[in-house]
Amino acid sequence: MDGVIADFANRSLERMGIDPDICTDRSSHSIETWPGVECSKGAFWKAIEGWDALGFWSNLPKFEWSDALVRMCNRYGDVSLATSPSTHPDSWSGKMHWIGKHYPQFIRKTMMGPQKYLMANENTILIDDNDDNIAEFRKHGGIGITFPQPWNTSSVHRSGHVQYVEERLDVLLKIR
Numbered sequence: 001m002d003g004v005i006a007d008f009a010n011r012s013l014e015r016m017g018i019d020p021d022i023c024t025d026r027s028s029h030s031i032e033t034w035p036g037v038e039c040s041k042g043a044f045w046k047a048i049e050g051w052d053a054l055g056f057w058s059n060l061p062k063f064e065w066s067d068a069l070v071r072m073c074n075r076y077g078d079v080s081l082a083t084s085p086s087t088h089p090d091s092w093s094g095k096m097h098w099i100g101k102h103y104p105q106f107i108r109k110t111m112m113g114p115q116k117y118l119m120a121n122e123n124t125i126l127i128d129d130n131d132d133n134i135a136e137f138r139k140h141g142g143i144g145i146t147f148p149q150p151w152n153t154s155s156v157h158r159s160g161h162v163q164y165v166e167e168r169l170d171v172l173l174k175i176r
């Protein structure tokens, strides 16, 4: 969900009072290491969740492509959301608020937890922005598509996010 249909990164920068435009190097998956952010993991999480964690998680912006991506995926099969909340209880409920607001059709089709690989099988495709999640999912017998973001191995494809995923789905499902 985060980094695919919910914009965790830019909302985090906003929370920290950092102008997103100065963060041009986003090649690391850990925002706290980005040039212009550089702080400890603890300081990062305190900045984004230290006050109104519920508001933070329930008000993540959608990406410009989120609706198109969801619509496109729906054409290929039965779609569920997978999302890994933080350790803060309000992250869990904030995410449910977010889903209810933007994609209520997934309210009862959401799997929450960091161990996305537990859903891995030969008929299940994980679309995720985290290379580690994809590697782990594949290792457990699932199919993975790394969603293009500057911090992952698909970053070169990020001019056409939806198109890239669609092409990968066609190849994986042998439609092309």
Ligand SMILES: [Mg+2]
Pocket: 001, 002, 003, 004, 128, 129, 130
């Ligand atoms: Mg993610």
